[in-house]
Amino acid sequence: MxxxxxxxxxxxxxxxxxxxxxxxxxxxxxxxxxxxxxxxxxxxxxxxxxxxxxxxxxxxxxxxxxxxxxxxxxxAGGQGSQASPSRRVRQIEPQALQLVAAARQLDLSPADLAALIDRSWRKKP
Amino acid sequence: MxxxxxxxxxxxxxxxxxxxxxxxxxxxxxxxxxxxxxxxxxxxxxxxxxxxxxxxxxxxxxxxxxxxxxxxxxxAGGQGSQASPSRRVRQIEPQALQLVAAARQLDLSPADLAALIDRSWRKKP
Amino acid sequence: MxxxxxxxxxxxxxxxxxxxxxxxxxxxxxxxxxxxxxxxxxxxxxxxxxxxxxxxxxxxxxxxxxxxxxxxxxxAGGQGSQASPSRRVRQIEPQALQLVAAARQLDLSPADLAALIDRSWRKKP
Amino acid sequence: MxxxxxxxxxxxxxxxxxxxxxxxxxxxxxxxxxxxxxxxxxxxxxxxxxxxxxxxxxxxxxxxxxxxxxxxxxxAGGQGSQASPSRRVRQIEPQALQLVAAARQLDLSPADLAALIDRSWRKKP
DNA sequence: GTGGTCTAGACCACA
DNA sequence: GTGGTCTAGACCACA
CATH class of the missing domain: 1.10.10.10 (Winged helix-like DNA-binding domain superfamily/Winged helix DNA-binding domain)
Structure with a gap:
């Protein structure tokens, strides 16, 4: 969990x-x-x-x-069952921005990063 | 910098x-x-x-x-001018894995995350 | 200690x-x-x-x-209980060399230095 | 020099x-x-x-x-040509004491240290 | 209790 | 100008 x-x-x-x-x-x-x-x-x-x-x-x-x-x-009560997609996305926006900043400092392309993210999804399903 | x-x-x-x-x-x-x-x-x-x-x-x-x-x-010397792509990618692998884990906990789809990453690239070029 | x-x-x-x-x-x-x-x-x-x-x-x-x-x-682990004598001696070799160099600059004989070392051992046992 | x-x-x-x-x-x-x-x-x-x-x-x-x-x-004047042996020895007393203290911390015997000093004399005559 | 981080500020060694 | 060492003191994370 x-x-x-x-x-x-x-x-x-x-x-x-x-x-x-x-x-x-x-x-x-x-x-x-x-x-x-x-x-x-x-x-x-x-x-x-x-x-x-x-x-x-x-x-x-x-x-x-x-x-x-x-x-x-x-x-606690008052959350509804699931927050809206945009609210949920907002919760990891800072991490996403930091990851992209790190990728830039490593001189990686958007495609490089996308591939890495893809592999990460598959790693521990 | x-x-x-x-x-x-x-x-x-x-x-x-x-x-x-x-x-x-x-x-x-x-x-x-x-x-x-x-x-x-x-x-x-x-x-x-x-x-x-x-x-x-x-x-x-x-x-x-x-x-x-x-x-x-x-x-220091001995660095060469640029590390190989795979070595560079490896440097942010942990962060990528953590971001994906967070996305999973938020019940976001790979497409949701990809869109977020995309937007992040465009934010501060 | x-x-x-x-x-x-x-x-x-x-x-x-x-x-x-x-x-x-x-x-x-x-x-x-x-x-x-x-x-x-x-x-x-x-x-x-x-x-x-x-x-x-x-x-x-x-x-x-x-x-x-x-x-x-x-x-930490991996130290064994005591390093070999030669490894231990090596740890103070530089200081020993510097002391001998200093003794030379003071025109002291090996015997003078040996006597000083001897006295030093006895000083605070 | x-x-x-x-x-x-x-x-x-x-x-x-x-x-x-x-x-x-x-x-x-x-x-x-x-x-x-x-x-x-x-x-x-x-x-x-x-x-x-x-x-x-x-x-x-x-x-x-x-x-x-x-x-x-x-x-400058007023030094005489060579200080007395005891004055000269006193100049390296602190280093000698520290070397002995280090040897103690390394659990070396007086003989170990004497041998090291001996070798050091021979190293760069 | 343990170690870690950070600050503001003084002073040192070296180029 | 450069980095290094040390202090006094606040506050944090963890057991």
């Missing part, structure tokens, strides 16, 4: 936050759906529970998740 | 390191070329000189840059 | 780097052993934590030390 | 200062003897003349050298 890259330089808790946001925006985590418990996730990714907890707390503060005493957190 | 994103979560000095690596791989910084001075870069990006210096030192340790007492650092 | 000479002209962080290398080579810091924490060492030697941190980071880049998020650094 | 180690961490001008002090203490540079010119030394060691000049100035301030308009600097 989540993929964490500890060596990427991006804080682990931020990686979790962003991934939950995406899964909610896409409807893969629908309104009311339960999230994996802090412990479970922490174990699975060999990470301290506090790291996951910090991510969940931030998402709760944003109003995206809801806490329930003694029960797993759930996706 | 460099673009820094202070809010991206990635340490500034790492952003510099990666960008220098790309510019060298692409030949835009050729063997023997002098790099912008630490102070110059620091001023331009409103960043502390030590942050730039840390990036340069790491690149020197890697053997990509060379120090010259009292003079600007230069791109 | 470490002895720092602030007035020696050699940067403090380099002194730390070299001493860790020696303690690892001799097996006094064995594979897996935890190093004193940055703050601890900094306090003990009345030195800024960043100075120690810089030394540790360099040793990590060399592969001699390993980072563990939130925990103390340790000596 | 002088040996400079740019990579040793010790500032070049300090290396010059210390070596002049030793050559004077040993009588190899006697009272009134002329020193190599700043330019000459700078060229020979591929170093900026200001670096040598700084060393000479410091030695002048110490009273060890004397400046003469248009002529090479000379060793």
């Amino acid at each position: 989540f993929i964490l890259h500890p060596g990427s330089g991006i804080p682990l808790y931020r990686q979790v936050v962003e991934q939950v946001r995406r899964l909610v925006a896409s409807g893969q985590l629908a309104e009311g759906a339960a999230l994996p418990s802090v412990r479970e996730l922490a174990l699975e990714h060999a990470v301290n529970p506090m790291t996951i907890s910090k991510a969940y707390s931030q998402l709760e503060a944003e109003g995206l998740l809801q806490r329930h005493r003694g029960k797993p957190m759930t996706v | 460099f673009i820094l994103h202070p809010g991206s979560g990635i340490p500034l000095y790492r952003q510099v390191v990666e960008q220098v690596r790309r510019l060298v791989a692409s030949g835009q910084l050729a063997e023997g070329a002098a790099l912008p001075s630490v102070r110059e870069l620091a001023l331009e990006h409103a960043v502390n000189p030590m942050t730039i210096s840390k990036a340069y030192s790491q690149l020197e340790a890697e053997g990509l840059l060379q120090r010259h007492r009292g003079k600007p650092m230069t791109v | 470490f002895i720092l000479h602030p007035g020696s002209g050699i940067p403090l962080y380099r002194q730390v780097v070299e001493q860790v290398r020696r303690l690892v080579a001799s097996g006094q810091l064995a594979e897996g052993a935890a190093l004193p924490s940055v703050r601890e060492l900094a306090l003990e030697h009345a030195v800024n934590p960043m100075t120690i941190s810089k030394a540790y980071s360099q040793l990590e880049a060399e592969g001699l030390l390993q980072r563990h998020r939130g925990k103390p650094m340790t000596v | 002088f040996i400079l180690h740019p990579g040793s961490g010790i500032p070049l001008y300090r290396q010059v200062v210390e070596q002049v002090r030793r050559l004077v203490a040993s009588g190899q540079l006697a009272e009134g003897a002329a020193l190599p010119s700043v330019r000459e030394l700078a060229l020979e060691h591929a170093v900026n003349p200001m670096t040598i000049s700084k060393a000479y100035s410091q030695l002048e301030a110490e009273g060890l050298l004397q400046r003469h308009r248009g002529k090479p600097m000379t060793v």
